[in-house]
Amino acid sequence: MQSRRNLISGAALSAGLGLATLGLPRRARAQSTPAGEGQAIWGGRFAEKPGAIMQEINVSIDVDRRFWKQDLAASRVHAAMLSRQKIISSEDAAKIDAGLVIIEGEIRTGIFPFRREYEDIHLNVEARLAELIGPAAGRLHTARSRNDQVATDFKLWVRDALDQMQLKVRDLQLALVTRAGEHVDTVMPGFTHMQPAQPVTLGHHLMAYVEMFGRDVSRMADARTRMNECPLGSAALAGTSFPIDRTWTAEALGFARPAANSLDGVADRDFALEALACATLCAGHLSRLAEEMVLWTNPQFGFITLSDSYSTGSSIMPQKRNPDAAELVRAKSGPISGAFFALNTVMKGLPLAYNKDMQEDKPPVFVAFDALDLAVRATTGMVLDFKANKARMAAVAGSGFATATDLADWMVQRLKIPFREAHHLTGVAVRLAETRGVDLPQLTLKQLQGVHPGITSDVYGVLTAQASSASRSSYGGTAPAQVRLQVQRWKGLLATT
Ligand code: ARG
DSSP states (O other): OOOHHHHHHHHHHHTTOOTTTTTOOSSOOOOOOTTOTTOOTTGGGOSSOOOHHHHHHHOOHHHHGGGHHHHHHHHHHHHHHHHHTTSSOHHHHHHHHHHHHHHHHHHHTTOOOOOGGGOSHHHHHHHHHHHHHGGGGGGTTTTOOHHHHHHHHHHHHHHHHHHHHHHHHHHHHHHHHHHHHHTTTOEEEEEETTEEEEEEEHHHHHHHHHHHHHHHHHHHHHHHHHHOEEOTTOTTTTOOSSOOOHHHHHHHTTOSEEOSOHHHHHHOOHHHHHHHHHHHHHHHHHHHHHHHHHHHHSTTTOOEEOOGGGOBOOSSOTTOOBOHHHHHHHHHHHHHHHHHHHHHHHHTTOOSSOOGGGGGGHHHHHHHHHHHHHHHHHHHHHHHHOEEOHHHHHHHHTOTTTTHHHHHHHHHHHHOOOHHHHHHHHHHHHHHHHHHTOOGGGSOHHHHHHHOTTOOGGGGGGSSHHHHHHHOOSTTOSSHHHHHHHHHHHHHHHHHO
16 A cells, blocks of 8 residues: 555645645644544534434535545635635645645545544545644635535536536437437337337337437536536625635636525525436436337347346246346436435425535435436447347337328328328228238238229338338438438537537
């Protein structure tokens, strides 16, 4: 293991700050915090330490340590601003910055002491900073509160999660577009009410999901734009009397502007809710696709096969090939939409401004984004993995009277009869076929002419699944030419953005 001394001086030097030049001890020793041994950082007005149950319900370090990076980044920016504004000295600011860099190194290498007695990530960092750099650490919290600190850190985390999620959903779209391109003319049954409806192409079906996921990405982008206001400097709730520069800190942290109302700045969690709403809708789309994969891999459908990497066996039934990954993706919409519900219920009815209830905002968001991340990646994997059983799909696509609408349309176009009448006559033809135990293309011309004397032999040209799907060439329709157009359009969109 790397020695602590190397690590510390290495980290500090990487920030352009040597410990010696800062007058810091060569080796950081644990020093007592300004609050004194065993005292909470806020313990001045208290005679006793909090009780065990109080500590247990209050502590959040196990959860919020997850955004340590954001916490350090926001603190470094805050300290730099305090120095620029001459609220603290540049020497203290340099010490604080060097200390925060050391802490970053400690966390990265796993030697940072996360301590439950310091409640949360903010107090853990501050306590450690005091141990590392001494009294200057106490100046970091000038013109700041944990209320604006946590709002800022969490928002930075959620913003980053949304950015990464957009990229992952785009990867999924790319996978779908690629597979759709391979299957622009692979016919399969299209369903309504889960009953055979009209033949479609597999490419068309996959492209439907590209549209859904495209809306998910654009929703995430919208949410990101809306949330991009910086709470830092809202302080506890009312702002501060120090001459801080909120525009500077906002920009330094990549925000478009500071939040314009300090009460809202610390009390807003709709950025997290909106991210969860985006996640919920996306998870819903994933679960629909997953459900179709579950159905399609069922041997009675037999439309697709997932390879061994996405299937599991049964411990008792040797023949089984279970689509567990698809089933689990289908299920993830439960915890993800549950997360939205959980946080919305925490937030509703809370008076302004900060309330400790809001500490419960993080677990649902972390649960949801972890689940979504996995579900998206698993779906991308399955989309790239599945093998389409074209012959089986084509056979099923042509069965179940799936070309009945084509027969009706043919009569409208060729025999110039109203659609309602053609619909009725086609129903008669379907009934006839059904009683004979055949499908529409197997009815003889004579039988068809019994339904309407004007029917000629070229009607058979529209009764196959291929002809049926190829004829639906209206914009956005299932005809291979239309699907090809959409595949091209999306390939362009995904390449440029
Ligand atoms: N751990 C707290 C949270 O997540 C940080 C803010 C605490 N603020 C306070 N005034 N006690 O919400």
